[in-house]
Amino acid sequence: MSKIVIECQDISCYYEKAKPVLSNLSFAIHEGESVGLIGANGSGKSTLLGALCGLISHEGVMQVAGLSVEKVNLPEIRKKLGYVMQDSDNQLFLPTVYDDIAFAPRNYGLSAEDVERMVTEALRRTGIEHLKDRQNYKLSGGEKRMVCIATILAMQPEIILMDEPSITLDPYNRRTLIQNLQAMPETKLIASHDLDLILETCERVILLDEHGIKADGDAEVILTDEALLKSCRLELPYCYQKVVPLKKG
């Protein structure tokens, strides 16, 4: 089996120590795996992703890329992690799309030509070359989303964490995203309510419920278990639901 890149042993994550949002969580993700993180609203998906980046406090053993998630290691860990936040407005902070995508490469000290190359590549992969010189705060919700994803691609991270990547995307952009995800060899942990997207991009699923992991296993097995999904306030992906025949005029 390939090497483990994310490992959690009996961790709890909390905003206030007395009330942990997640507790007694254990799992490991191997290099190159794509894992879907699903669960009802408030089940702690965003919290877990934040904790892996060291943005939210946790207790217990948590290792990312072989390093323990603690203050001294954070710069090193964050170099390897790309994190698409749930709220695009929180992610973008520079005036133009170009600058925002170039922020990480510039910070990592790349030369101007390399920065240019990485940004162009990220814009091309997300299909948003036309937005390059636009102002971030004047974009539509879905356009912002694609820019957020491009900012992460330009970092060339080893591990990608995405929080609701497909939210606000139109079907075409959602498809671009799925194709991108499928083509990416990196380790991915994707939190989403878009179960069809998870089914298409992930081979494994972790289902969160009641502060912990309710199920962890093969994506197709979990995503076809209607009773299990229902008990966690979810439902079957649309592709497994009853097909409504097209009405013909």
Added chain:
Amino acid sequence: MDELSRLDSFYHRLHPLVKLLLTIAYIAVVLSFPVRSLAGLFPMLLFPLIGYALSGIPVRTCFYRLRYILPLVAFVGIWNPILNRTPVMTLGALTISAGMISFITLLLKGIYALMASFLLIATTGIENICYALRCLHIPKLLVTTLLITYRYISLLLSEAGTMASSYALRAPNQKGVHYKAWGSFLGSLLLRSMDRATALYQSMQMRGFSGDFYYTKGTRMQTPDVLFFVLGLGLILLVRFVPIATLIGQLFV
């Protein structure tokens, strides 16, 4: 503001450090004029005007953007003419008091300083100013705080805008925010913008920000930068210490 700093002109392209130092020198010199040296202050207007001309930003943009701050500047000196009525000269029926002169001096100083600062931010962008500050070995912590504060203020304004529209949509019959809601409105405004500022800072950290400004690291000071700096500083000092207005006056006597 950030939009303006995207324009391209000779002044925009100057090295941020040059612009920062010249602006600081200019403001320091303007403030150093004694209270009654109205005649000396007038020629100082030249520098911002040159700067605005070089940058292609109309001076009126500055006054338009700063329209809420300008009255505050006037307010600082407003009591002078009332408190100090010692007459210094008479123009026909009008007696000009020492207080009026010092009021106008203060007003001019304020306006000049604002014009110069606006020009700096509008042509340089906050990141580059921070970079210039780091070149001067100002501690990381202070510079990062400045950057975050600047971003925080724009956040605060945009959050306030969002909340006001959301309020207005659900209270269509009302003009503005009802005074009873001000408390909770302000409270959640503060909390919300603090949360967003934290999230944005986290997003910066996630992408390798550690208080260093790598942006302009490649750009070196070049000969035109140095020349402009020497020339600018020389002129500022010249106007400060040579009473140009008096000299011109003497020409005609």
